[in-house]
Amino acid sequence: MRFLRHLGAAMLVVAAVVVLGLAWNHFASGTLTGTLHRSGQLKLVPGAHGVRRVPSGGALPRGIRIGGPSGGGTSGMNLGLNSMFQSVNLPYLKHTLEIEAALIAAVVLIDAGRRKLRRVKRARRIAQRPGAGGAATHAPAAGEPAARQSRGR
């Protein structure tokens, strides 16, 4: 019951985002036109009847290849498994993984550094407090348990 209530709330939020997207399309679709035209990625050719797209249907990072021999349409479901097992297409996956790994590494490094700095500052502050239990030389040892406790989520 609780799950269903939460699901309903989540669906409402998602629906609100969808409505925002539809409104964007309706009122200001021109703001997006032409912003993503980059050579070698997606060919968007402006014409009399709007922008012609070649091809449509996906996030196409580089070197577009429509998976599967038929490339979609009405002739039935084509999962394009052939392209998945071709080693020539592996660089696409590698590229995505590299981007993700780089971003994760960057955020982890920044977060770890920030936490370390905060810990040091807190230990120093505790050491400087009058009656903290000794001279500044003992400060890290005295401050460490308190810092650890407050760090816990």
Add this chain to the structure above:
Amino acid sequence: MTRSSVTSRPGPAAGTGRRRRVAARTRLDFWFDAVLLAGFTLAYSYGFTGIGIHEWLGIALGAALLVHLTLHWDWVIRTTRRLVSPAGHDKLIWAVNLALLAAMTLCVVSGILISRVALPFLGIYPLAGPFWDRLHILTAEVTLALVPVHVALRWRWILRVGRRLLTWRPARRRG
């Protein structure tokens, strides 16, 4: 996002001390999120998967996103209420998560609207314009930037739970 993760319970063999075990809900969160990440990575690698898998996986990711949001709805409410307090870390996570929700939702919706395999297979022929093409590409790139940040902001939880789940443990003994 729910981080009441690792429980401490008595060990299976009496007298061998306490063994920490991972709560079922935490296990579900961990593996479900791992599958989501793998699914997104595959779905984004369009050139690798081909259009069929890309589209079906995208639709599945949309449903999984809804479940993920539902599972963490308590966190959403709790953190939204706490936004006025001066604590900074959760604010950043909240902002990243909100942006990711918007980007991923729009990515899935625009992907459905420009579908060339999945929806026609179901007998639905969506009318798409160039706006949805561009929106799909834009939101896919934003999502690719935000997903690793979303994951990495919880690296300590992932490390803690992952270490417990993935390390080898001896089989239980009874008696």
